[in-house]
Amino acid sequence: MTWARHASEQQPETGPIAEARARMAQDEAIAxxxxxxxxxxxxxxxxxxxxxxxxxxxxxxxxxxAL
Incomplete structure (x- = not known):
């Protein structure tokens, strides 16, 4: 038996996890x-x-x- 995968629309991330990921990306760019x-x-x-x-x-x- 196979399972059909339903493609759902990706919603933009919001909330504390999205904020943490954005902050992490910003910190990485600075570093x-x-x-x-x-x-x-x-x-x-x-x-x-x-x-x-x-x-x-x-x-x-x-x-x-940097140069």
Whole structure:
């Protein structure tokens, strides 16, 4: 026997859980920016900075805003 899955419309999340997730995403973006800035400050050159950011898994977007 198989179960039919009914696709329901996704409602935007609201309430305390949604607020916590939004705050967590904001905190993560701030932490990534700070980390990218620290890496950029200590890198020898642009190539070194890119390599270090890639090793840390930081995005190019956070790196560009740090430089």
């Amino acid at each position: 990534n920016h700070r980390a990218a800035r620290t890496v950029a400050d200590h890198a020898l050159d642009v190539h070194d900075c890119r390599e270090l950011l890639a090793m840390l898994g930081l995005t190019t977007k956070s790196a560009a805003s």
